[in-house]
Amino acid sequence: MRRVMTEQAFYILTALVDGPRHGYGIVGEVAELTEGRVDLRVGTLYGVLDRLVADGHVELDREEPHQGRLRRYFRLTDSGREELVAEAARLEANARAATRKLRASGRTRTAGAEGVA
Amino acid sequence: MTPLEVRYRRALRMLPTAYRQAWEEDMVATYLERAYAANPDDPEDVELGSPDAAELVSIAASAVRLRLGAAGAPPRAVAWGAAIRRVALVGLLAHAVVAVVAVLVAVWAARRLPGVALPAVAYRPDSWQTAWVLADLLWLPVYGCVVYGHHRIARVLAAILIVPSVLATVVDMVVAGGPSPVSRLYGLFFAALPVLALAAFHRDAPPVASRPWLIALPAGVVLTVAALLIGGPAGDRSVFVDLPALWTVGVVGAAIAYLWAAAVKGAPPPVHQALALAVLGVAVLGLRVATTVEHLAFPPELPHRSALLAADLVEAAMLLVVALASAAAAGRELRRAPHTQRSLA
Numbered sequence: 001m002r003r004v005m006t007e008q009a010f011y012i013l014t015a016l017v018d019g020p021r022h023g024y025g026i027v028g029e030v031a032e033l034t035e036g037r038v039d040l041r042v043g044t045l046y047g048v049l050d051r052l053v054a055d056g057h058v059e060l061d062r063e064e065p066h067q068g069r070l071r072r073y074f075r076l077t078d079s080g081r082e083e084l085v086a087e088a089a090r091l092e093a094n095a096r097a098a099t100r101k102l103r104a105s106g107r108t109r110t111a112g113a114e115g116v117a
Numbered sequence: 118m119t120p121l122e123v124r125y126r127r128a129l130r131m132l133p134t135a136y137r138q139a140w141e142e143d144m145v146a147t148y149l150e151r152a153y154a155a156n157p158d159d160p161e162d163v164e165l166g167s168p169d170a171a172e173l174v175s176i177a178a179s180a181v182r183l184r185l186g187a188a189g190a191p192p193r194a195v196a197w198g199a200a201i202r203r204v205a206l207v208g209l210l211a212h213a214v215v216a217v218v219a220v221l222v223a224v225w226a227a228r229r230l231p232g233v234a235l236p237a238v239a240y241r242p243d244s245w246q247t248a249w250v251l252a253d254l255l256w257l258p259v260y261g262c263v264v265y266g267h268h269r270i271a272r273v274l275a276a277i278l279i280v281p282s283v284l285a286t287v288v289d290m291v292v293a294g295g296p297s298p299v300s301r302l303y304g305l306f307f308a309a310l311p312v313l314a315l316a317a318f319h320r321d322a323p324p325v326a327s328r329p330w331l332i333a334l335p336a337g338v339v340l341t342v343a344a345l346l347i348g349g350p351a352g353d354r355s356v357f358v359d360l361p362a363l364w365t366v367g368v369v370g371a372a373i374a375y376l377w378a379a380a381v382k383g384a385p386p387p388v389h390q391a392l393a394l395a396v397l398g399v400a401v402l403g404l405r406v407a408t409t410v411e412h413l414a415f416p417p418e419l420p421h422r423s424a425l426l427a428a429d430l431v432e433a434a435m436l437l438v439v440a441l442a443s444a445a446a447a448g449r450e451l452r453r454a455p456h457t458q459r460s461l462a
Contacts, residue, residue, distance in 0.1 A: 023147035043175030
């Protein structure tokens with residue numbers, strides 16, 4: 001059975017769509033993508049990355065030296081991209097359904113109000 | 118290594134070793150980059166800083182999730198996660214059952230049922246005790262919240278409910294000078310155990326199969342009331358029917374059900390059941406031993422004293438057998454489960 005994707009996993013996968021990133025790069029990209037709404041904690045980031053690596057959605061791309069440390073860059077796998085496409089479609093369908101319903105409800109209310117007037 | 122890095126590495130020791138081996142260097146690098154980026158004008162001040170509380174909470178939450186896992190986690194973590202969730206459910210069920218039975222007994226004491234002898238535990242509570250008994254009924258919504266997946270509400274409410282027990286223990290030990298502080302402290306730990314075990318109901322935890330756990334509540338109340346009736350009125354056999362004795366019956370009954378299920382299926386039930394039995398067996402054994410220490414302090418002329426101590430020892434022996442056998446069965450299964458470590462190469 002397909003596991004429900006958490007919001008953090010969704011944004012981490014999205015942050016990797018345009019190329020490999022290291023941990024801090026992912027944190028920054030997620031903050032930018034969500035306009036600061038999602039503040040990804042480092043403990044949470046690596047917990048989710050660990051799961052995404054285990055599921056084969058993310059893999060190590062390369063290691064680069066940076067200020068005396070090795071930075072590891074992660075990239076999206078084909079399976080990760082498929083998973084993200086499926087989740088984005090699901091969220092889009094949800095949003096469409098809600099918007100349709102809200103618009104219909106707005107029209108009904110307007111029509112009712114006009115009828116009374 | 119800067120003091121900040123040392124502090125981060127110390128905090129990361131909360132995480133399982135295998136996980137740390139895979140991720141520690143990345144995590145430290147990301148923590149430090151984040152810290153320096155937050156205060157680029159004063160790197161020396163950053164180096165002397167400490168991890169913020171939110172990051173520490175995040176690491177602690179990860180440590181719990183990794184050790185008490187759910188589907189997708191390594192098999193051992195999955196087994197421990199399921200076992201501790203079962204311990205939490207059983208413990209909260211017991212709290213809820215005891216709360217309901219306490220109210221029933223109080224009502225029973227106030228409005229004597231014709232032809233039925235009051236159980237020994239029945240008494241007419243004063244207003245303070247009535248408030249206490251009624252407040253304990255809040256264990257029912259805690260249990261319901263866990264069964265229906267409202268874990269956060271359950272955790273908050275359970276933490277509030279355990280506070281009076283903590284205060285009562287402190288007052289008992291410090292002000293009243295209770296006879297056995299170790300016994301009192303262990304009683305408090307035993308009451309708080311399911312509340313602590315609620316940590317296993319994290320965001321990855323699977324939903325609880327609600328039906329059997331909902332049926333267990335009235336069944337538990339009926340069985341407990343039956344046990345009190347068997348205990349009879351005060352001065353008779355009632356002294357034998359205390360909380361550890363009821364728990365012993367429950368744990369031994371669960372062990373028999375486990376063996377019966379294994380015999381019917383021809384294979385051991387899921388490993389988390391044996392693990393949960395081992396944890397509960399050890400916890401109840403501790404409670405039995407703690408209360409036996411109190412019973413040893415009873416005056417020798419007290420009726421049933423020798424029989425009571427003999428019953429305590431028999432119960433302790435049964436619990437020891439259940440705990441050891443369950444731990445051995447769980448250990449066998451867990452040794453077969455692989456240690457999983459993420460390979461990033």
